[in-house]
Amino acid sequence: xxxxxxxxxxxxxxxxxxxxxxxxxxxxxxxxxxxxxxxxxxxxxxxxxxxxxxxxxxxxxxxxxxxxxxxxxxxxxxxxxxxxxxxxxxxxxxxxxxxxxxxxxxxx
Numbered sequence: 001x002x003x004x005x006x007x008x009x010x011x012x013x014x015x016x017x018x019x020x021x022x023x024x025x026x027x028x029x030x031x032x033x034x035x036x037x038x039x040x041x042x043x044x045x046x047x048x049x050x051x052x053x054x055x056x057x058x059x060x061x062x063x064x065x066x067x068x069x070x071x072x073x074x075x076x077x078x079x080x081x082x083x084x085x086x087x088x089x090x091x092x093x094x095x096x097x098x099x100x101x102x103x104x105x106x107x108x
Contacts, residue, residue, distance in 0.1 A: 004061035012065075012075045016105045017047035020062045021072040025049050032084040036072040039084075039091045046106045077103045 012018055017040070023029030025037045040047050052059035052071055059071070066073055066080045074081040076099060081087065090096035 002061070004057045005065060008058060008061055008065045011048070011050060012078055015048040015075075016077055016103070017045055017100075018050065018075045019047055019072055020050045020052055020058070020075075022051070022053050024051055029053060032070070033072045036074065036084045036087055039087050039096065040074075041108075043091070043097055043100055044108050045100050046108045076100065076105065 019025075019033075019036055019040060021028065021033035021036060023033055025041075028034035028037055037049075050058060050062075052062060062071065062073055063069055068080065068083065070083050072084055074083070074087055081090070081096075081099070087096060090099070
């Protein structure tokens with residue numbers, strides 16, 4: 001496993017909810033990342049964010065790690081959930097909230 005994969009695996013494993021995004025929750029750098037942050041904020045859960053614009057190795061490595069070509073990417077309890085479109089679909093259907101409750105994710 002490469003150093004980048006190990007770093008990503010550590011981040012995903014150490015945090016209940018991780019959002020790999022462009023920018024930060026306070027200053028998202030793309031509309032999709034902004035939407036993902038808004039969804040997580042609305043769900044009221046604690047989450048860790050990783051700004052892929054600050055680390056090109058992570059920016060490329062996360063795509064291979066998840067076998068998903070776009071950013072943002074959401075992980076819950078080590079499991080890849082999807083990008084902002086999937087997050088939105090799950091949120092609108094109540095599935096994301098169910099997943100967060102089922103996985104006993106801490107509230108913010």
